[in-house]
Amino acid sequence: MQFNHILIVEDQDLANLSLRLTLEGLELPRPVHIYHTGHALSMLKKALSENEPFDLLVTDLYFEEEGTAKQLPDGMELIRGAKLLQPELKVLVFSTESKIAMIRGLYEDLGIDGFVRKARGDAGELKNALEQLSENRRYYPRDYRSLAAKENQHEFTDRDKAIVRLLNEGFSQKEIADWLELNGMPPFRLSSVEKRLKLMREAMNFSKNQQLIGFCKDLGMI
Amino acid sequence: MQFNHILIVEDQDLANLSLRLTLEGLELPRPVHIYHTGHALSMLKKALSENEPFDLLVTDLYFEEEGTAKQLPDGMELIRGAKLLQPELKVLVFSTESKIAMIRGLYEDLGIDGFVRKARGDAGELKNALEQLSENRRYYPRDYRSLAAKENQHEFTDRDKAIVRLLNEGFSQKEIADWLELNGMPPFRLSSVEKRLKLMREAMNFSKNQQLIGFCKDLGMI
DNA sequence: TGACCAGGTACGGTTTTCCCTAAAAACAGC
DNA sequence: GCTGTTTTTAGGGAAAACCGTACCTGGTCA
Secondary structure, eight states: OOOOOEEEEOOBHHHHHHHHHHHHHTTOOOOEEESSGGGHHHHHHHHHHTTOOOOEEEEOSOOOOSSSSOOOOOHHHHHHHHHHHOTTOEEEEEEOOOOHHHHHHIIIIIOOSEEEESSBTHHHHHHHHHHHHHTTOOBOOTTHHHHHHHHTTSOOOHHHHHHHHHHHTTOOHHHHHHHHHHTTOSOOSHHHHHHHHHHHHHHHTOSSHHHHHHHHHHHTOO | OOOOOEEEEOOBHHHHHHHHHHHHHTTOOOOEEESSGGGHHHHHHHHHHTTOOOOEEEEOSOOOOSSSSOOOOOHHHHHHHHHHHOTTOEEEEEEOOOOHHHHHHIIIIIOOSEEEESSBTHHHHHHHHHHHHHTTOOBOOTTHHHHHHHHTTSOOOHHHHHHHHHHHTTOOHHHHHHHHHHTTOSOOSHHHHHHHHHHHHHHHTOSSHHHHHHHHHHHTOO
């Protein structure tokens, strides 16, 4: 494996420890290791400017805040920033996230290179993932393909998600129509909102909008 | 600390490794360690019959299945069984679960003695928890009290949960009323269902039933 | 140019939900 | 038993959601 400069961003002490041990077991160089996303970006920047860029970023998605005050960027913001700064940087996400919509978003929107779920057999998966990545291939979790296909009955647009989100926030369909108009997301007549909801329900074999809300929540779409 | 016989049930390789290291650091005896819930109960039983009962059970809540076939009991079933078998056994849950309703259920319904969330600072929390438990006290996560209080605006009865669940499954309020009658959960007239939903909405400051669904989903209540 | 199609809209009728009031039933205390 | 309170039920009117149809628009393609 050809990783020379590895950055790990992870705040779970225990996960951390074992992550390091696993890398050691693979005879990879000792990674740089930080506990929250606060300085991760500046670290990447510094390494880049010193001509010793990182070539692998391993990060979690969610971080607890230290106190209550400062709001640290979460893993997704970090990834977005990192890929912007250094597009060729390999990014491996190591997280408990299991919502398919969310994981798919990581690959498609953020361009991550691998995802390993903290779960049974994660040590082995981690090893596989690192091998794939070092050969410039993406690594997908074992069951990703089948699950992603199953979910894919209806392709939710941003507008769809907005509608479901607003519905979940308690707005009436009329109000949602007004909101869509205000935010320039045509079409925005009540009848269109009705029609779209009907379409979504039918695609999912639901009879009630409530089911849509539950479904999207489960998927992590809203 | 007075733990002599510790059983760890955890299938995440990495979490596992570090869990063991932490216990070692506390100079606790080497724990017995298994990767899924399958034989955990029989193990407890055997130890009991041999007059060397376990005095601490550390377990996760969710386990991935090995293949696709066999359905292993999850952490909650294990705990239920363990407490039934050996009521004085201390049970510490070590999981990423963050849904308040769920955690509260663990304490109140299953009678667990401690809960440590896999998150920032978990190593320290684990240590604290073990100290508390060894002094026969329960250990609650840092933010449990405040969160539990906040959630507690409305006490959801089983009937409430059933109503919300059925609503989420796409039944009309009329059908829910019929279902309640069928399942002997009075009152079960439509008007009662309406009234109850109204009460729940008002308690939560919601205007639409959809919001209730989202809320209960987030809490892990349904 | 004209036929055609797709997507958005308007609108009317039906169903479901929402909300309020009042009657009936269940329950507690005496 | 009686009385007062609470809970459940019944019903009706208003609002919202649901559903089908028909119309209008803009674009495509022959």
